[in-house]
Amino acid sequence: MSNYKSKELVSKLGPLFGLILLIIIVSILNPSFLSIANIFNVLRQVSISAIIAFGMTFVILTGGIDLSVGSTLALTGAIAASLLSSGMDPFLTMGIALIIGLILGTINGVIITKGKVAPFIATLATMTIYRGLTLVYTDGRPISDLGDHYSFQLFGKGYFLGFPVPVVTMVIAFIVLYFILQKTTFGRRVYAVGGNEEAAKLSGINADRVKIAVYAITGLLASLAALILTSRLNSAQPTAGESYELDAIAAVVLGGTSLNGGKGWIFGTLIGALIIGVLNNGMNLIGVSSFWQQVVKGIVILIAVLMDRKKTA
Amino acid sequence: MSNYKSKELVSKLGPLFGLILLIIIVSILNPSFLSIANIFNVLRQVSISAIIAFGMTFVILTGGIDLSVGSTLALTGAIAASLLSSGMDPFLTMGIALIIGLILGTINGVIITKGKVAPFIATLATMTIYRGLTLVYTDGRPISDLGDHYSFQLFGKGYFLGFPVPVVTMVIAFIVLYFILQKTTFGRRVYAVGGNEEAAKLSGINADRVKIAVYAITGLLASLAALILTSRLNSAQPTAGESYELDAIAAVVLGGTSLNGGKGWIFGTLIGALIIGVLNNGMNLIGVSSFWQQVVKGIVILIAVLMDRKKTA
């Protein structure tokens, strides 16, 4: 984890080369890609999916998976929007939304560890449940009229030292999570539980607690993403976040983290999320028709993963 | 597999008791559930998802997963519909559609084994690609005007000895696949590869070939489901089959097959598919609102899986 031999480093940086290659191709096809405004664009677009993918990295490192992130986003976004529109203080609202995200994630973790249910099926069930609750809560309608809270609007639309606030939020989240994963005992435990749960338990690690924590973190990050999204759109959609889990998982895997757990790093996830973001933005800039966009996206993901496999093989 | 001690058998039949319990609850809430017409209804509705779930059982038994089944269904359905509407003989059309399904599945298998890509990510990519190709092929529009092919219409809407043809097809598929899994060397190999791939290889089993075959079978079954659906609707939709993979996976897991591979049986999958089918039908009969349907469905899946865990623990 904390140390890499140079060979390993090169293999870890594979996704970065993939990203650079993609950027070069897109820039040649449409030079306006490289304008500052568009780079901010891409980063702003990526921030939401990257924050979700950061959480997913923790979960996948323990050998789990979380399909419920999109529904968690929708539910916490709807709750935040309704609180705001009822006139609650934006900071209090944000705090409550984050805590609810944490609780929804914790529920996932408890079902998985205490109920001994496979993460895929547990979060498939909660994905449906949280989405249903969102629809019940919003009565299937978007919640707008969030009131005129400058501080909340800043969160999705503002700039800080010249950088878009969502991008700053993403970078701060990245730094904090990178530090947790690489430099703290908790991070070490996450890798250990994913690497060999049995051995981790026999070394005095409370594996259940570690797992519950990673799902809780993922729920928290999904609700952070919900706040950014709600602020950007000035409204919460009951259908928000659908199939976000797939993009997040793709970003994690593109970044070189193994779906078996125990191996990977969060920097790769950032790169993976950027690859997907640049791809979406680039295809729009180049004007690839939307039907073909899906084909191209699938093929690029495949190529990226295949290149990574070849290198390590 | 072919022999069980009574204790094991009881645990295996757990899902069946769950199904019976569900049927009792639904019948009490709406007695018309138990009418012959409605039972045919449920079975006809289940046939499509059960056939897909049968394929998924093979894949999951080898420790894999296939997210692309829904897109495979859409693509093969669209191709079949366009061939029919161009006046091709229905039997030839059906043969071609099945072969294309087989090919699409084989592509998944080859990417997974030869490309050494994790099944989740490989089929996530092909899910996107096949869906995109469907949209390109159909130009985003449904294909209707299938012409008046009596034999093709029979396939989805007809009756055989008083039973709906899709149900007969499902039963035949079940019997054939049950036999393959329990009574042939190929079936034995599927279990062996999922149980311990290394050991299977050392016993001279060509694990790659077994895996390619299970994905091919799954593709074939998805295209069989596509034919039933196309015949029932008299048209092929580019958006058909979206999120069918999740229902199929849920059916397999509800039936007691382990997502880690090596353990499970296809009878359980049939029960799992019936549980989901009865649940959907029952909620409609009782008139549960569509928002709450999602919540109820998630909770029922969770309870069913938890009950199963408790029993075996």
Place this chain on the structure above:
Amino acid sequence: SMESPFLENAKEDTAGGNASFKIGFSISTLNNPFFVTLSEGAKANAQEKGAEISIVDAQDDASKQASDVEDLIQQGVDMILINPVDSSAVGSAVESANAAGIPVITVDRSTEGGEVVSHIASDNVAGGVLAGEYLLELAGEGAKVAMLEGTAGSSAARDRGEGFLKAVDGKVDLVSSLTANFDRGEGLTVMENMLQANPEIQAVFAQNDEMALGALEAIEASGKDITVIGFDATDDAVAKVEEGKMAATVAQKPEEIGKAAIETAVAYLNGETVEEFVPVDLELVK
């Protein structure tokens, strides 16, 4: 310049001398024949007018739409047409376009924020009312009626349902209202289940034609005679109406909407004044 099968922006040769405008079109989804037709109406008209059009698909995701609009701004288009995924959520995207000095026209759904040059639409709520009134006329007061709802939480499902209920509320007996996710296959199975629970259903309103056509299969199999009204007037549905199997379908004339959008855009870019609201007539195909 690049020629590729999947580039739809290939510049038309406009030897006519008309300054070639570049128009961006952010569409809510292309997973639905209605919007596919709408986008094609726009595309065909743009070609005629010698304008270049770039279409991006939000896949029914409001946040993807915000990103798509930003991408269009980056492309440096002269005009942005937006078919909002959701009226309340599209405001910030319209505002970004305003900030970049690019004029915006909303199509089919309106925006609750930002400045638009014009709004071109036929109203979903009005369409629902139209369907409801006709259903009332055919089935009569007190009839037992069912509704097939679209994807829970989507704006089309909301608005069409709202209009329909407005027209029939208190006048018919709505025995069942369940979602079939705008999907033909689900329309079939949900209708089967509805008929099971309420065999006495006399009329069905489906919030789109796909579900209506699925329901029709179920009804035909049951041998019952039930009035079916759909929405969108897709080719399949219109054919069924002509055959007399479906009672009616609400035509929003997507092609017309797309065409009107381009006409308005080009007129505006040519410096002409344009109407703030360009209504495209709804029509009941029966």
Place this chain on the structure above:
Amino acid sequence: MIQMSGITKAFSGNVVLDNVQFELANGEIHALMGENGAGKSTMMKILSGIYSKDAGEIKVDGQAVQFKTPKDAEKLGIIVIHQELNMLPDLTVAQNLFLGKELTYGKTGILKNRQMEKEASELLSKLGLDINPRTRTGDLSVGKQQIIEIAKAIASDAKYIVMDEPTAALTDREIETLFKTIHELKAKGISFVYISHRMEEIFAICDRITILRDGQYVGVRNIPETNFDEIVAMMVGRELGERFPERNCAIGDTKLEVRNLAVNGLFQDISFKVRKGEVLGVAGLMGAGRTEVAQTIFGYRKANKGEIFIDGQKVSVKSPIDAMKHGIGFVTEDRKTEGLVLDFSIKDNIALANLEKCSSSGIVKPEKENVMVAKYIEDLKIRTSGPNQSAKSLSGGNQQKVVIAKWLGTEPEILILDEPTRGVDIGAKKEIYQIINQLAQAGVAILMISSELPEVIGMADRVIVMQEGNLTGEVNKDNMTQEVIMQYATGGEKVVQL
């Protein structure tokens, strides 16, 4: 007759076999010996077509052959029983026995289940095993699974059988059956390659012995013409001296006492004491329940009954975390599944049980880690390119030392060692014994579970013996002989000597 010559093999540049030769005559039992990582398993994997060789030649009956897959080797009658168990736990015994060569109706692929079960039954009873062929394999003891793996090789009409440490998990009685079978097959002209770290076995059944050291061929000897010391010298490259080093230390007060410990269905009524500076051996046949007792003391299993006292105080141990707080360390039986995170570096593995020590307020302090890890690499003579080498790439003996280092790091007052030298070569074994001695001298109370009787007798101050979940006897230093221990282990009369 198999001849391998000039065999060379490197894994990503790291040469693990360098111009090695090996010959297997018809009807002989040929031992292959060498330290951990000498290349024995690799050599046999090349012979069976699992690995491809970089250079060299393999001749079978004088014909040069090329094996690309295990199937190719199997066609010529070469079967390998691998070091790691390769049973499928969820298949039945019969299904495992016929895996990959099922009996079918012609070429239809349809299974003849009845007949396979019948033949499996016959084969098992020929090997003296009373096992229903329909039993789920995972429900059998590790030893029985190993025998079934051997039966599988025999069933496949092999001419050459390679056994890579087949007895590491077998009981003495099972080993006897195995040896009898080997002799019978030998009489039929079948040849064996026999890899083992147990010197006694080599002298008991082998005809010749080839010795490897660090991937090099050292020499071949006829068993009757050589002796223990010569072989050890060839393997290790130096004189080993006394196998079990002397320990001289005062035994102190009772440190750990277990009273009436029981887990339903696994063991009952287990009571014993361990004192400071004492090595208490725990002997018994495989499956006697010793591991379970250790796991229960360590809080990894829930006891249904019984009490644990440390320093005379009753303690409650509900999890490994509790056990560690009470100063208990547990070197587990299987280093790969329970001991190590294989993808972790040596450093991270050692730090795993010591995260509290190597951190402050939840943040890992690399300096503290490095100091601790450097100390144990040095103290335990772990052979490695550095603390960042992954555990996966170490030889078995060195992996075992890493597990021990992890627990030494916690500075335990009570250390449970479960099969601490399983699969470890003779040189590394002695190093581990020396570590045990040092710990005892420092006053640590040691519970040493071992299935190797010479090791128990050589190292323990006192031995308790378990049989089928019961404590059947206790043996003091004065009458500690293999015979006495075996009598208790196999169900001799229940005498408790104090």
